Amino acid sequence: MSKTIKFFLSIFAIAAILLIIFISTGANIYTDWLWFKELNFEKTFTIMFLSNFILRLLIGVIFAAVIYLNLHFTKKPINKFINVEKDSKVENLFGEERNQIFDWLNKKRLNIIYLISSIVLGFLFSSISSESWKMVLKYLNKTAFNSVDPIFNNDISFYVFTLPFYSFLREMGMVVIVISLILVGAIYIIFTGIHSFSEVSAKLSSRAKKHMSVLVFMFLLFKAWDYRLKMYDILFSPSGVVFGAGYTDVHASLLGYRVLFFVVLFVALAVLYSLFKNNYKPLIWGIGAWIVLSIVFTGVYPAFMQQYRVEPNEINLEKNYIENNINMTLKAYNLDHVENKDFELSQDDLSYDDLMEYETVVDNVRLWDYRPLQSTYNQLQALRQYYSFEDIDIDRYQLGNDYTQVMLGARELDQNALAAQAQTWVNRTLKYTHGLGVTMSPAGKVRDNGQPEFLVQDIPPVVNNENLNLENSSIYYGEKTNNYVIVNTDETEFHYPMGSENVYTQYEGTGGVEINNILRKTMYALRFGTTKILLSDDINNQSQVMYNRNIHQRVRKAAPFLRYDSDPYIVNAEGRLFWIYDAYTTTNLYPYSQPFNNSGDNYVRNSIKVVVDAYNGTLDYYVIDDSDPIAVTYSKIFDDLFESVDQMPDSLRKHLRYPQDLFKIQTQIYSTYHMQDPVVYYNREDVWSIPNENYQGSTIPVEPYYIMNQLPDEEEAEFILMTPFTPSNRNNMIAWMAARNDAEHYGELFAYRFPKDQLVYGPNQIESRIDQESEISQLLTLWSQRGSEVIRGNLLVIPINNSVLYIEPIFLQAESGGIPELRRVIVSYKNQIIMRENLEEALKALLKEGEGMAVPQEDVRDLEDKTGADIKTDTEVSQQGTQPQVSDTAQDSADLMSATSAELIKRANDLYQQAQQALQNGDFAQYGEIITNLGEVLNQLSRTGE
Numbered sequence: 001m002s003k004t005i006k007f008f009l010s011i012f013a014i015a016a017i018l019l020i021i022f023i024s025t026g027a028n029i030y031t032d033w034l035w036f037k038e039l040n041f042e043k044t045f046t047i048m049f050l051s052n053f054i055l056r057l058l059i060g061v062i063f064a065a066v067i068y069l070n071l072h073f074t075k076k077p078i079n080k081f082i083n084v085e086k087d088s089k090v091e092n093l094f095g096e097e098r099n100q101i102f103d104w105l106n107k108k109r110l111n112i113i114y115l116i117s118s119i120v121l122g123f124l125f126s127s128i129s130s131e132s133w134k135m136v137l138k139y140l141n142k143t144a145f146n147s148v149d150p151i152f153n154n155d156i157s158f159y160v161f162t163l164p165f166y167s168f169l170r171e172m173g174m175v176v177i178v179i180s181l182i183l184v185g186a187i188y189i190i191f192t193g194i195h196s197f198s199e200v201s202a203k204l205s206s207r208a209k210k211h212m213s214v215l216v217f218m219f220l221l222f223k224a225w226d227y228r229l230k231m232y233d234i235l236f237s238p239s240g241v242v243f244g245a246g247y248t249d250v251h252a253s254l255l256g257y258r259v260l261f262f263v264v265l266f267v268a269l270a271v272l273y274s275l276f277k278n279n280y281k282p283l284i285w286g287i288g289a290w291i292v293l294s295i296v297f298t299g300v301y302p303a304f305m306q307q308y309r310v311e312p313n314e315i316n317l318e319k320n321y322i323e324n325n326i327n328m329t330l331k332a333y334n335l336d337h338v339e340n341k342d343f344e345l346s347q348d349d350l351s352y353d354d355l356m357e358y359e360t361v362v363d364n365v366r367l368w369d370y371r372p373l374q375s376t377y378n379q380l381q382a383l384r385q386y387y388s389f390e391d392i393d394i395d396r397y398q399l400g401n402d403y404t405q406v407m408l409g410a411r412e413l414d415q416n417a418l419a420a421q422a423q424t425w426v427n428r429t430l431k432y433t434h435g436l437g438v439t440m441s442p443a444g445k446v447r448d449n450g451q452p453e454f455l456v457q458d459i460p461p462v463v464n465n466e467n468l469n470l471e472n473s474s475i476y477y478g479e480k481t482n483n484y485v486i487v488n489t490d491e492t493e494f495h496y497p498m499g500s501e502n503v504y505t506q507y508e509g510t511g512g513v514e515i516n517n518i519l520r521k522t523m524y525a526l527r528f529g530t531t532k533i534l535l536s537d538d539i540n541n542q543s544q545v546m547y548n549r550n551i552h553q554r555v556r557k558a559a560p561f562l563r564y565d566s567d568p569y570i571v572n573a574e575g576r577l578f579w580i581y582d583a584y585t586t587t588n589l590y591p592y593s594q595p596f597n598n599s600g601d602n603y604v605r606n607s608i609k610v611v612v613d614a615y616n617g618t619l620d621y622y623v624i625d626d627s628d629p630i631a632v633t634y635s636k637i638f639d640d641l642f643e644s645v646d647q648m649p650d651s652l653r654k655h656l657r658y659p660q661d662l663f664k665i666q667t668q669i670y671s672t673y674h675m676q677d678p679v680v681y682y683n684r685e686d687v688w689s690i691p692n693e694n695y696q697g698s699t700i701p702v703e704p705y706y707i708m709n710q711l712p713d714e715e716e717a718e719f720i721l722m723t724p725f726t727p728s729n730r731n732n733m734i735a736w737m738a739a740r741n742d743a744e745h746y747g748e749l750f751a752y753r754f755p756k757d758q759l760v761y762g763p764n765q766i767e768s769r770i771d772q773e774s775e776i777s778q779l780l781t782l783w784s785q786r787g788s789e790v791i792r793g794n795l796l797v798i799p800i801n802n803s804v805l806y807i808e809p810i811f812l813q814a815e816s817g818g819i820p821e822l823r824r825v826i827v828s829y830k831n832q833i834i835m836r837e838n839l840e841e842a843l844k845a846l847l848k849e850g851e852g853m854a855v856p857q858e859d860v861r862d863l864e865d866k867t868g869a870d871i872k873t874d875t876e877v878s879q880q881g882t883q884p885q886v887s888d889t890a891q892d893s894a895d896l897m898s899a900t901s902a903e904l905i906k907r908a909n910d911l912y913q914q915a916q917q918a919l920q921n922g923d924f925a926q927y928g929e930i931i932t933n934l935g936e937v938l939n940q941l942s943r944t945g946e
Contacts, residue, residue, distance in 0.1 A: 027526035034513045034520070035548060039619055041558060043640040048560075051133040056126040063176050064122030070180040071114040073211050074187045078110060125175065132168055134561050139165035141636040143629040147331065149235060149591040150324045151245055157629060159232065159589045160603075167229055174222045181215045188212070213275045220268035227261040235591035240318070241682065242325035243602075244592035247317040248306045256297025263290050315682055322678040328592035330676075332603040333669050335749070340674075343712065343736075343752040345760070346802035350829060352848035358800055360717035364405040364708035365839060366443040367809045368452060369793030370394065371695075372820035373441075376452065377409050379819045381439040383459055384497055386417045386432065390479040393569035394443065394706045395655055396719045399455075399467040403717065405708045406455065408440035410570045410577070410614070412480040425532050426491065433485040433493045433507070433546075435475035437461035438570055438577065440468075446838060450812070450821030456572075459496045460503075471575035476511055477617040478579070479568070481549035484528060487512060491538040511617040512544030551579050551612050558619050559583070559641060561634065562608060565661045573651040576615060580652070582659040583608040583621070585630035594673075596665050606662045607631035608642070611652060622648045624656070625747075656746060658721045658739040663704045666749070667723050667737055674735075674751065687728035688735060693795045694767040702763055705794060711738065711750065712802075718742045724797045726762040733762040736799060752799065763795050766806045766828050772916055773833050775854040776826065780810070789813045791820060805829055807839070835859075908937045 029049070036045035142161035148154060188208040234253055240246030245254075267286035274283045310317050330336040355362060370392040377389045389409035396405045412435035415428050422432075436459055441452035455465050461473050474495075475481075487493065487507035495505035515521050515533070524545055525533040533539065548554050551568055565582035585608070586601045593602035607625035612618070623631050624645040635642040645653070671688040675681040692699045704723040710716065722738040733754060740748040754760045761769070771777055784790045791811035798805045810824035826835045827842040835855050836842035845853070911934040 023526065027523045030523050031513075031527045031547075036558070038511075038513050039558065039617075041619075041641055044558070044638045047137070047638060048133070051137055052130065055133045055136055056130070059128075059172065060119075060122040060126035062122075062172075063125045063179075064118040066176050067121055067180055067183065068114055068118035070184050070211070070215070071118065071187075073207070074184050074191075075110060075114075076207065077188065077191045077205065121179065125179075128172075128175075135164045135168060137637050138630075138633050141633050143632045143636070145629045149328075151235060151250065151591075152232065156590065159235070159591055160587050160630065161633070163229065163232060163589065166225075170222055170225050170229060174219065174226070177215055177219045177222065181212065181219065184208075184215070185212060210275060213271050217268050217271045220264055220271065224261050224264040224268065227257050227264060231257045231261075236589070240321070241314065242318075242322050242592075243594045244321065244325050244328070246321045247310050248302050250321075252297070252302040252305045256293075256301065259293055259297055260290070263293055315679060318682070319678045322681055325592045325594065326673055326676055326678065326681060328590065329594045329602075329669065329673050332590040332593035333596075333666055334605060335666055335670055335673065338670065338674075338737075338749045338751050340751050340753065341712065343754055343799060344802055345755060345758055345804075350801060350803040350805075350847060352844060354801055355843065355847060358710055358717065360403055361709055361798070361800060362444075362839075362843070363402075364442075364444045364717070365798065365807055366394070366405060366407075366705070366707055366794070366796060367446060367807075367822060367825060367839060368407050368441070368443055369791075369809060369811070370407065372791050372793065372811045372813065373407055373452065374409065375813070376820050377439050380451065381409075381411065381454075381457060386414055387411050387435065387459075388414050388417070388480065389439070391567070391569075393567075395569060395571065395657070396708065397468070397572075398654075399465055403708070403719075405443040405706070405719065406440050407443050407452070408438050408456070408570060408572075410475055410478055411435050411437050411439060411459070412475055412478045414480050415483055425530070426536075426538070428483055429486055429532075430489050430491040430536075430538055431494050433476065433487060435478060435480075436496050437470065437473035437475075438572060440572070444839070446822045450823050451819070452822075468572065469575040470572055470577075472615055473577060474505075475577060475614045476507075476509075476546060477549050477551055477554065477612055477614050479551060481551075484545060484547035484549070486515070486533075486539060486543050486545045488540075488542045488544050489536075489538040490540060507544070509616045511613075511615065512546040514541075515539065515543055515545050516541040546617065549617065551581065554612065554617070555581050555583070555610050555619065559610075559621060559634075559638075563604075564610075565606075565659050567660065568612075569657065570614070571652060571655045573649070573655065576613070578652060579612040579614060580655065580657075581610040581612060582606050582657075582662070583610050584662065585628055585634070587630065594669065596669060603630075604662065604665060605631065606659055609645075609648070609656060611648070620648070654743070656741065657706070657719075658741050658747060660704050660721065663721050663723065663739055667704065667725075670737065670751070671725060684728075688725040689728050691724055691726045691731070691733070691763045692767075693763045694771075694792055695794075696791055699764075702795070705796065706741075707796060707798065709738075709798065709800065711740075712752070712799075718745070722797075724763060726764075731762045731765045731768075733760040733797070733804075736797065760804060761806070761828070763797060763806070766795060766808075766833075769828065769833055770808070770826060772913060773854050774913070775859070776833065776835050779835075779855055779859055783812060787815050788818075789815050793822075803829065810835070904937055904940060908934060911937060 033042070033045055033049075036042055138161050142157050145156035145160070147156050149156065149159070188205075188211075231254055234245040234249040237243070237245055237249045237253075240249060263286070267283065267290055270282040270286040274280045327336070330338075374389055374392045377392065382388055388411075390412055392407055392409045394405065394407055396403060398404075413432055415423075415432055418427065418432060438456055438461070439454065440456040441454050445453040447453055455468060456463050456470060461470050463470055476485075476487075492504040492506060495503045497503075513520070515524060518534075521534050521539070525531055528547075533545075548557050552564070555562075555564060563584040563586050565584070568579050568581040571578045571580055583606070585605050587603045588595065588600040590603035595602040596604070605625055605628040607623060607628040608631060609622045609624055611620040611622065621642045622645045623635055623642050626632060626644075631642075667690065671690065672681070672684075674688065675684075675686050680686060690701045693702050702723060704721050706719065706721050708717050709720050709722070711718070711720070719741045720738045721741065722736055724733050725735040725737065726732060727734050734756075735751055735753045737749065737751045740746060740750075780790050789812070791813060793809040793811060795806060795808045798807060806826075806828040808826045809822050810826060811820045812823045813820040824835050824837060825839045825842045826833065827839070827846050828834070829846055832846055833854055834842050834846040836845055837856075911930055915930040915934065
C-alpha cells in the first residue's frame with residue numbers, strides 16, 4: 001500500500017471519528033432542546049446554551065487575537081534568521097536539518113502556523129470559562145441587597161455579583177499576558193542566538209525589548225488591579241477571632257495591599273521609563289521595594305501587630321469586628337428576625353384534663369418513626385416485588401374538621417426488581433413505565449396489632465377518608481424513575497396487578513416529547529445508544545419519549561444554577577400527585593458571614609419551591625421570597641422559568657413545608673450566634689448544642705422534626721418544625737427553636753428559652769433515664785432475647801401548656817425480617833417515666849391515674865415468669881420506704897476486701913443506680929452517702945485489679 005493511500009485512509013478515519021463525535025454531540029444538544037421545549041423552557045435553554053457558547057467563543061477569539069498579535073511582532077527576527085546563508089550559530093542550533101526546515105518555512109507558512117497555533121491555544125483556554133456564564137449573567141442582571149458591608153460601605157451586591165466578574169477579567173487578562181510573554185520570549189531567545197542570561201542585553205534587539213517591556217507593563221497593571229481587588233478579600237478572612245476582617249486585617253493587611261498597589265504601579269511606569277531612557281535604576285529600585293514591602297506587609301507586619309498589639313488587648317480591639325460578624329451572619333442566614341421568647345414553666349403539675357384541652361396536639365403526636373415505617377410500608381403495601389417506597393414523607397391534611405399530621409410514601413416501580421427474564425427492552429421501555437399511588441397513614445394512630453391505620457392503601461389505591469381524593473395516581477416521574485420510557489405506543493402499558501391477572505392502560509397526559517418523524521427517532525436512537533427505537537413496530541407518530549424522569553435529575557437539568565434539598569416530598573392535591581422540591585440560592589461571598597459547609601457557602605435562602613407533576617412531568621419554579629436578591633436576579637435572567645408564588649394553586653400552597661436541610665443549617669449557626677453581645681460571644685459563655693438521642697443502639701444527633709403543636713400565646717395548633725438545644729457539654733435542655741409552616745405565618749422563626757434556674761431534662765438525659773428504669777430496660781432486654789429486635793423511635797420533645805412532655809415509641813421487629821410493629825409508647829414528665837401499649841394509656845397512667853408503675857402489672861408478671869426474679873414495681877418500692885436502701889450494698893472494709901472482682905462490679909453498679917434514684921428524688925444527703933460508698937467499692941476494685 002502506497003504512502004498516498006495510507007495518508008488518505010488516515011485522513012478519512014480521523015474525519016469519520018470527528019463526524020461521529022459531532023453527530024453524537026449534536027443529537028444530545030438537539031434532544032436537550034426538545035426536552036426544554038416540552039417544558040416551555042426554550043428561552044431558558046437558549047440563554048444557558050448561547051451564553052456559555054458565546055462567552056467561550058469570545059474568550060477564545062480574544063485569546064487567539066492577543067496571542068496572534070504578539071506572535072506577529074516576532075516575524076521579523078524569524079524571517080531574518082531564515083535568510084541567513086550560513087551561520088555557525090544556526091548550525092549549532094539545528095545541525096543538518098536546518099536546510100529541510102527553513103527551505104520549507106516562508107512568510108506565508110509562518111503566518112499560517114501562527115494563526116493555527118493561536119486558534120488552538122484560544123480554544124484550549126476558552127474551556128476555562130465553562131461555568132463562568134452564570135457569573136457573567138448575574139453581573140449583567142445584578143440586584144441590590146440594600147445592605148452594605150461595615151468596612152468599605154459597598155452594597156452586598158458588589159461582592160456577590162460584581163467582584164467575581166472583576167476577578168474573572170483580571171484572571172483572564174493575566175493568563176493571556178503570561179502566555180504571550182512566554183511564547184514571544186522563547187522565540188526571541190531562540191532566534192536571536194542567546195545562550196546565556198548575560199547575552200540578553202547585547203543580542204536582544206530594540207524591537208524585542210520594547211515588545212517584551214510592553215507585555216511586562218501590561219502584566220504589572222493587572223497585578224496592581226489584583227492588589228486592589230485583594231483589599232476586599234479581608235472581608236472573608238478566616239484567620240481572625242471570627243470569620244471576616246479583624247483588627248489586624250483592617251489596620252495591617254489592608255494597608256499593605258494599598259501600599260503594594262502603588263508600588264506595582266511605580267514598577268510598571270519604571271519599566272516604560274527604563275525602556276525609553278535606557279536607565280534601569282528606577283526599575284531595579286522599584287522591584288527591590290516591591291519584594292521587601294511584600295514580605296513586610298504580607299507576613300511580618302500583620303504577624304507583629306497580631307502578637308504584640310491585638311492579642312494582649314483582643315477583646316477591646318476585636319469587639320467591633322465580632323459585632324460585624326454576628327450581625328452579618330444573622331442577616332446571611334435570615335436569622336436576624338428570630339423572635340426570642342421565654343418559655344415559662346408552670347409550677348403546678350400538668351393534669352390529664354389540662355392536656356386534653358390540646359386535643360389536636362395530642363391526637364397528632366407523631367408516634368411513627370419514618371425509618372421503621374418505611375420497612376412497614378414496603379412489607380404491607382408494596383404488594384409486588386417491583387414496587388417499593390423510596391422514602392416516607394411527613395405532611396398535614398385538613399380532613400374535615402380534623403387538622404391531621406400524616407405519613408405517606410409514593411409507591412414507585414423499580415424496573416431493576418423485575419425478574420431476570422423480564423429485563424427486556426420492550427418491558428423496560430414500553431411496558432413497565434410507571435408506579436401507582438401512595439400509602440398514607442395518620443402520624444398518631446396505631447391499630448391494635450401495632451400496624452398503622454391507613455387513610456390510603458392498596459392497589460388500586462383505596463381511599464378511606466371522604467376528604468381525600470385520588471383520581472389519577474400514576475407516577476411517571478419520581479425518585480426511582482431512572483430510565484427513559486416511551487408511551488402512547490401500540491404496546492399497552494402495565495398499570496397494576498389484579499389477582500392473577502394484570503390491568504393495562506394507555507398514557508393520556510402531556511408528558512414526554514413526541515417522536516413523530518424519522519429525524520427525532522434517529523436523534524433519540526443516538527442519544528440512548530439503541531437502534532430499537534428505529535426498528536420497533538410498536539412506536540407510532542403519537543408516541544412520546546419520557547427521559548430525565550428522576551426528579552432529582554430533572555430539576556437540576558432545568559435549573560443547574562440552584563442548590564436543591566435532599567428530601568422532596570409527595571403531595572396529594574386536586575385528585576393528583578405532585579412532588580414539592582425545595583431549592584436554594586447560595587453564595588460564598590457574603591461579607592463577614594460564617595461559612596456552613598466545605599464549599600465555603602455563607603449565605604442561603606429557600607426562595608424557590610419547585611413543583612413536579614408526577615403524571616405529566618411539568619416543572620413549576622415558584623419564587624416564594626422576592627426579598628432575596630439572588631432569586632430576583634435569576635428571575636430577570638430566566639423570565640420564562642420562574643413564576644410568582646401568587647400563581648401557585650392554594651391546594652399546593654397549604655402543603656408547603658419549611659425544609660429540614662435549611663433548618664439544620666440555621667440551628668447550627670444559631671447555636672452560637674444567638675449570643676449577640678460581642679463579649680459574651682468572644683468568651684463563648686452560652687454556646688448551645690444539638691442534643692443526642694438513642695436509635696437502634698447508636699447515639700445520633702436529634703434531627704429537626706415536624707410536629708403538630710400549639711405555640712405559646714397562640715389559639716390553635718399548627719404544623720411546625722422544631723429542634724431542642726442543650727448547653728455545650730451539658731445534657732439538660734436550655735431552649736428550643738421552631739419554624740412555622742402554616743398560611744401567612746410560613747417561615748417565621750421562634751426561639752424559646754427555658755428558665756436558667758430550673759432543670760429541664762434534655763433528650764439524652766431522658767434516654768439515660770429510660771435505660772436506668774429497671775422495669776422498662778429489663779422488659780426491652782427480654783423482648784430482644786425472644787428473637788425480636790427492639791427499635792426505639794424518635795424521642796420527641798413536646799413543649800405544651802408551660803410544660804414539657806417526652807414521648808418515645810417502641811417498635812418490635814422479628815430478627816428474621818418481620819414487620820416493625822409499634823408495641824409500646826414511653827412518656828416522661830418531670831421525674832416520671834411510664835410505658836404503656838398506646839399513648840392514651842400512657843398519658844392516663846402518667847397524669848390521671850397516678851399509678852406510679854413504669855410498666856403495666858401484666859408486663860411485670862411477664863418479667864417475673866421469664867426471669868424468675870422478684871420484680872418490684874415503683875409502688876412496692878415506695879411502700880418499703882421512699883429512699884433507696886443502701887445498707888446491704890455499702891459493706892464494711894472487711895467485706896469489701898473478701899469480695900471478688902465480679903461481686904465488686906455488681907455492687908458498684910447497684911450503688912450507681914441508687915445514686916441516680918436519690919438524685920432524681922432531690923435527696924442530696926442520701927446521694928452523697930451513696931457516692932462515698934461507691935468510692936470505697938471502686939478503690940477496692942482497683943486494688944483487686946493490681
